[in-house]
Amino acid sequence: MNPRLTLVVISSCIALCLGCSSRLRANTEIEGKRFETKGSPDAFHCQTLCTFIKRCEAFTFRSREFKCDMKESAKLDKFKSVPGSISGETMRNCPYQKPCFTQTYRGLAFTDKPYKSVRLGSENDCQTVCKRDPFCSFYTFYTSKRRCDLKFWKLVPTVERGRMEGLISGYSSKLRLEIGRGYQCGSLQYHDYLMEGKWWNYEYNGFAFNVEHCQTLCNLNPFCRIYAYHIEYKLCRLKVVQDKDKKMIHKKGYISGPRATSCRISFNWLDQTVDGYFYSRREEPTPSPSVKECKTLCDNNPRCNFYTYATEKYKPNAKECFLYYDRELPSPTVVADNSAVSGLP
16 A cells, blocks of 8 residues: 555545544654554545544554554654654544545455355445445445355444443443334243354453343344343343254343344433443543432433443532543454455445
């Protein structure tokens, strides 16, 4: 990848999408503590990943490896020469707009496991199919095979919950999605039973307000076939299992069921709250008179996904609202492949 060409494309895309200028330095690495590395097709995408993670102050995109190094405690005026790297800082202080990833990447393949592969006539057809599929987050079209691979990135973020008296947490109503048609999703549920099967990625197993929330996470995941919800611990587990291998075992406290399809997915659980806090990066507290007002602050903030409200049981005269800003944007695994065209619709 040519760093100079990349800078021209990135600068114009930033101005168009986010309306905010940002300095990007070619062939340099910014000093700072690297706390996470993600896959990324270009420096603009890398910068956007950094912008939506509160901890990230600056980034370095390694164009030869298609890796995005996110850094904290960054020294924004300290750089060293590293050919093939592009560095910059977060755009979190810019006016907020939704991130746009409409660029296609010729000669790059996203190698994440596809949930669906179809034969199509062109890359434009592949992009169109991805745009129309609510589960498609990015795609790769192989020109020689005429194969379109659709890839998934979770649509609703998941969190882990910590227990602490006096704290109340919930989700933003902005996460409500219009997916599916017709009747509201329901499914056959097995109480006090656990369906066996290989656990899917641990990242997709964690807290859920109730069994409806857990089922929604499964319905929104094209790889999920079975969900299991532990009532007492509010733990949701998603499984992939073939029908021929499916077995039922008695497990008190669990509710299990299959993924529901061809129905309207429910997001009523977004109105629920839970005692405790979420393990996520959060902003400094804002005074707030009530949980309802705290949720409203989160709903009205375009970057907020979750909130935690501190009552007077947490500490005297607390009444504080914590907003969680991190978003989990698509981060594909990228390799060079001359026969491929990839994109994020």
